[in-house]
Amino acid sequence: MQKIFFTGKFIVLDGPDGCGKSTQAALLREKLISTGLEVVSYRDPGTTRIGEAIREILLATEYAGMGDNVEVLLYMAARAQLWREKISSDLENGKCVIMDRWLSSTCAYQGKAGGFGIDKVINIARDSLERLWPDITIILDIDSSLAAKRIRRELDRMELKGCGYHKMVRQGYLELADKMENETGDVSALFKLINADDTPESIHSKIVEILINNLGKGI
Numbered sequence: 001m002q003k004i005f006f007t008g009k010f011i012v013l014d015g016p017d018g019c020g021k022s023t024q025a026a027l028l029r030e031k032l033i034s035t036g037l038e039v040v041s042y043r044d045p046g047t048t049r050i051g052e053a054i055r056e057i058l059l060a061t062e063y064a065g066m067g068d069n070v071e072v073l074l075y076m077a078a079r080a081q082l083w084r085e086k087i088s089s090d091l092e093n094g095k096c097v098i099m100d101r102w103l104s105s106t107c108a109y110q111g112k113a114g115g116f117g118i119d120k121v122i123n124i125a126r127d128s129l130e131r132l133w134p135d136i137t138i139i140l141d142i143d144s145s146l147a148a149k150r151i152r153r154e155l156d157r158m159e160l161k162g163c164g165y166h167k168m169v170r171q172g173y174l175e176l177a178d179k180m181e182n183e184t185g186d187v188s189a190l191f192k193l194i195n196a197d198d199t200p201e202s203i204h205s206k207i208v209e210i211l212i213n214n215l216g217k218g219i
């Protein structure tokens with residue numbers, strides 16, 4: 001079995017709705033625990049009481065008229081609370097934090113698809129978050145209509161924004177990953193793209209390989 005040697009890493013899985021983040025977060029959590037690591041996994045927005053309350057407002061279909069700028073601020077608020085209550089101390093205590101979404105989501109959804117602007121999102125994050133980027137962001141890239149077909153429950157306010165919006169979300173992730181490769185300083189971060197139109201097992205193996213190659217040594 002491959003052994004993973006790293007502790008206290010902040011790992012984000014991100015991508016369009018239905019790309020398989022939750023499935024992969026659960027598989028990765030089991031894998032890291034099986035190698036003896038202490039692991040916590042959270043969802044953004046949510047996890048904290050404040051974050052879950054903000055999440056309810058963000059996803060409720062009754063608030064269809066919410067502006068993209070308001071969305072940016074609410075997602076950022078939920079995230080700031082999650083950092084303050086959970087992630088910061090977990091990392092200090094050497095735990096691996098697996099996040100289902102993070103700042104990259106706000107860049108892709110509100111920044112790109114909503115038209116607010118990716119750079120403006122990053123500027124707001126810089127002023128409101130203690131940490132912008134995780135140790136690594138893994139984007140599960142998939143055609144938006146294929147991802148939408150995987151969702152078999154009632155759609156929430158964000159999922160109801162339509163296929164044009166969700167196509168732009170995918171473009172947003174691709175643009176962000178590309179931007180990260182070319183930036184330097186606090187704007188740059190480690191981003192990896194994976195083709196999510198594959199079996200869960202194969203995607204999982206690729207994620208583990210990426211982590212071993214980028215965060216630690218494998219044998």
Ligand SMILES: Nc1ncnc2c1ncn2[C@@H]1O[C@H](COP(=O)(O)OP(=O)(O)O)[C@@H](O)[C@H]1O
Nearest residue numbers: 016017018019020021022023024150198199200
């Ligand atoms: N690689 C995959 N191929 C096909 N279906 C998948 C795959 N990964 C997850 N699914 C299914 O697609 C749906 C959405 O997966 P989920 O992990 O909840 O995605 P997300 O958290 O990104 O919305 C679930 O029904 C799940 O069982």
Ligand SMILES: Cc1cn([C@H]2C[C@H](O)[C@@H](COP(=O)(O)OP(=O)(O)O)O2)c(=O)[nH]c1=O
Nearest residue numbers: 016017018044045075101105106109158159
């Ligand atoms: C974190 C975040 C999520 N979102 C959206 C993506 C989802 O449609 C919704 C809730 O996230 P989530 O429950 O993770 O979506 P799913 O499991 O369906 O992939 O919020 C944003 O628009 N901006 C953000 O910053």
